[in-house]
Amino acid sequence: MTNLIDIKGVRHAYRTKAGPLPVLDGLDVAVPEGEFCAVVGPSGCGKSTLTRLIAGLMVPDAGEVWLHGERVTGPRKTVGMAFQNPVLLEWRTILDNVILPLEIVAPRMPRADREARAMTLLKMVGLDGFEGKRPSELSGGMRQRASLCRAIVHKPDVLIMDEPFGALDNFTREDLWQTMRDLRAAEPFTCVLITHDLRESVFLGDQVVVLSGRPARTQAVLNVDLPADRTLDILYEPKAQEMLHYLRDQIRVAQGRDGH
Amino acid sequence: METLQKIAVPIGAVLIFLGLWEGLVWVNNWPNYKMASPSDLPPAFWKFRWLFLEMGWQTLWRTVLGLGLAVLFGTLLGMIMGFSRIARDGLYPLLVGFNAIPKATLVPVISLIFIGAHDFNTVLMAFLISFFPIAVSVGIGLSTLEPEYRDILRSLGASRFTIFTKIALPKTLPEFFGALKVSVTLAFIGTNLVEIVSPHGRGLGALFKSGETNGDYPLMFAVLIALAVLGIVLYYGVLVLERIFAGWAERGAT
Structure with missing residues (x-):
């Protein structure tokens, strides 16, 4: 199966007054067509940069971003975006x-x-x-x-979301998760979701990509093998709990804290 | 009831103001060269009614024309400053410096450059005095546009021009009208400044000056009232335009 989104070895640094600030270093993400990819990672690790790269709003310093088998060099009409605001x-x-x-x-x-x-x-x-x-x-x-x-x-083809539910209260957020699930059932699209919420990533994602602290590389990829028609209750079952624990540990590593 | 209150309260306030004014003059027994009383005004208006209409029209069209030019030029300048950092850094000190010059000092300068061109000079002054707030507000409105607004269209491959007309321009309209309310008053001041100072001028300012020269004090006060009325008309004109074009920015009563 070919991937709709392929990000290979992407490196990027912002030019600041204090010199180059590397935000991405060795980023690999592969999302097959129709899949939902949730991206989690510590604050300020370059997650938003990732959305701008896929949308073609920026070109990385090194590495490749492929969409639909075409190298992304600029904006294209086949992308949709949603933000926290x-x-x-x-x-x-x-x-x-x-x-x-x-x-x-x-x-x-x-x-x-x-x-x-x-x-x-x-x-x-x-x-x-x-x-x-x-x-x-x-x-x-x-x-x-x-x-x-x-x-x-x-x-x-691709919906890119940068913490779209981040500013909402918990119950509204859970409502939106279910709306998102129903939308995908009605009309399939490939999706990249940037989030801080591990429960959100497990409820919505087919895979969860964990980014390391800045500069971000792909630290871990979790395959979420839960049924497509998930309900909120699934988050309280042992299988999902196990995944959440795993992600929590990965975030801890990404933050550079090994102890509990 | 509410509409009645909306009309009755301002009218009542004006009547009380006129009553106090009349009372103040009457109690102090001031002659009309010290201060004319409201009851002196209707005869003055009646006596010079055609002059008031003619001069009022002069003042009105020059102000509106000057303001119109200020809107065009100010918006253009604001766009340049909003989109280009270099232009902003370069133009800002110039603009602030120009704005700091008291415009009264420009009257003799302008009238020496364009001798005898009274209409032109008046419109020019109305323009010079009023474009600054518009340029600044449009510039700030454009430069503070949140990047997400641009990104939703840019990610679809929209051109800069499309982003400007679909998002940036409408989004700065509330700021633009805020500035226009300041500018309309400034343009009015600019017009009258030239009308009063220029010899052989026209317009309400010149009428005021002639009242002063001829010792017709009720006329001077009548002109002041006419100016106030014209100022109110201009201001509410802008308010109506704002309702039409940027009414969405007004939140419902809460």
């Missing part, structure tokens, strides 16, 4: 926010088709009835749902 446009309604990528990717698509596509997604995430509202009229969880719809409205 939902970055909805306040002057547009929720519906028009979701449509935004279609205006760039498919400028000749009729307005009615765009709306129909956006409404399908809004229904899926439980936002039907809110399409005419402004973002400021919605709660944080609802805004993030709208942001997810916008990220996949143009049917991207």
Whole structure:
């Protein structure tokens, strides 16, 4: 099976006043088509840099980023992005926010088709009835749902998410996990999720990549062999608990602390 | 009830203000060359009604034209400063220095460069005095755009121009209108400055000056009131535009 995303030996350093600051050094990630890859690691280890590399917003100093068998050298229309900040446009309604990528990717698509596509997604995430509202009229969880719809409205090959649920309270976050699971069941896409939440990585991921402290390399890859139609209860079962313990230990190593 | 209150309270406040003014003049028994009272004003307005209309129009169109130029130039300058760090570093000290010059000192300079071009000089001053807040606010609005906003479109391969029209421009509109409310008042001051100082000027400022020269004190006060009214009209004009173009930035009553 060929991989949709292939990151091989990527090295990157930011130029700062104090000299080059290496953030990635020996990063390898491979994500087969349709798989969900969760990336965890200590704070400031270069996880966000990884998202910008896959999206083609940056080119690494060394190493290769491949998408769909093509070397990534710049932005492409087949990518969707979601961030911790939902970055909805306040002057547009929720519906028009979701449509935004279609205006760039498919400028000749009729307005009615765009709306129909956006409404399908809004229904899926439980936002039907809110399409005419402004973002400021919605709660944080609802805004993030709208942001997810916008990220996949143009049917991207890859959805890249940088801690999209990081600013939400725990119960809202768990709701969003389930929404995410249902979205993937309805329309498959390959996904890279950056997160700090180990439970999130196990609940959503097909594989969990642990990054080391800065400069980040691939420290461990955990295969999450749990069924696709997971419920929240699965996190409390021994198998998932074992994985969480393993990830916790890996994070400890990544942080440079061996003791407990 | 609420609408009644919205109309009645400001009108009541104006009436109380006029009453206090009238009372103050009456109690002190001031002659009208010391201070005219509100009751002196209607005759002054009536006597010079055609002049008020003509001069008011002069002041209005010059202010609006100067402000319009300031909007064009200020927005352009703000865009340059917002997108280019070098331009920002280079232009900022120049702009701040220019803005610090009291504009009254520019009146003789301008009128010497463009002798006799009264209309042109007036519009020029309205423009010079009012473009600064617009340039600064647009520049800051653009340069503080969160990178994520740019990334959602850039990751789709959108051009800089598309990102500007779809995101950066609408996002800076609230700041732009905030600055425009300051600028409209400044432009008005600029117009009147030239009108008052220039010999053989036109506009409400010149009418004020002629009242002073002829010792017609009620006329001078009447001009002041006319200026206040015109200033209010201009300010609310901007407010209406803001409602239309940046109404989304207003949160509902909470």
